[in-house]
Amino acid sequence: MNKIQNFPIMLFTTIMGLGGLSMDIFYIFGAGFLFESFRFVTAALFALLFICYGLKILLFRNSVKAELHHPIKINFFPAFSISLLLLAALFSEFSGVSKALFYAGVASQSIITLYVISAWISRDINIEHSNPAWFIPVAANLLIPALVPFDAPWTWFYFSFALFFYVVIFTLLFYRLIFHPSLESKFIPTLFIFIAPPSVAFLGYEKLARFDNFALILLNIAIFFTLLLCFMYKKFLRLKFALSWWAFTFPLATFCLALLKAAHLGDFFTYAGLAVFGALCVFVFLCLVGTIKSVVKGTAFEA
Helix, strand or coil: CHHHHCCCHHHHHHHHHHHHHHHHHHHHHCCCHHHHHHHHHHHHHHHHHHHHHHHHHHHCHHHHHHHHCCCCHHHHCHHHHHHHHHHHHHCCCCHHHHHHHHHHHHHHHHHHHHHHHHHHHHCCCCHHHCCHHHHHHHHHHHHHHHHCCCCCHHHHHHHHHHHHHHHHHHHHHHHHHHHCCCCCHHHHHHHHHHHHHHHHHHHHHHHHCCCCHHHHHHHHHHHHHHHHHHHCHHHHCCCCCCHHHHHHHHHHHHHHHHHHHCHHHCHHHHHHHHHHHHHHHHHHHHHHHHHHHHHHHCHHHCC
């Protein structure tokens, strides 16, 4: 029962990584055995995590409240709603199931967003507690117009305020990274989250409007941060595995999809997208191996 009590909300980031990879597989290879396999594994793992965290809510409410009041862990709660949105997209051919998952994701994300932002405003938070995981509540809202399985002009609402808060949080985080002590080593992988908001914003805008100059600006921002992180590769060498490694996966998955959707601009985007897909596969494999070892050893459940 100790494992249930300390079951971390961060484990839902595994669904973000696997779900993102599954979407990329579908876009590149289509609906086949590979996609069906990853889709099934993603759904099965989500069901397992949902049951475990549901038990935690029922049996250890104080532990859940502690996560909600933690200045860092609170930002990983949107991983649950993002998981629902990804599953809705992965099972889009089942209209009823897809819509139910999508609306559940939108409802939960709306509540989580209001709660998280109100917590940022109401609580005394040390700026050193901020890290790129703060982008997750923003990226989750940008994902709504990107993954909506039907025509829905009302998703402009989520795109608009999420894009606004992206600028606000980006400014705050860049100030924190420059003028305050460096991130702890276990949070260094979260630097990859800088790639996610512009990539997801591109996917959402491209679906809501069209591929125009503004869409290209968003894509180029994502390209710049990817190049910047590649240039800073030494920061990522010799890092010991932590659940935060999953921060490598979802941003790469969305960036890969964004590049491939821009393939009509030239071969560069196609080859770059496939290269990112290759890197994504490597990171997902490493994260799966590391997570399984952490779960077996029990380190994933340390309070």
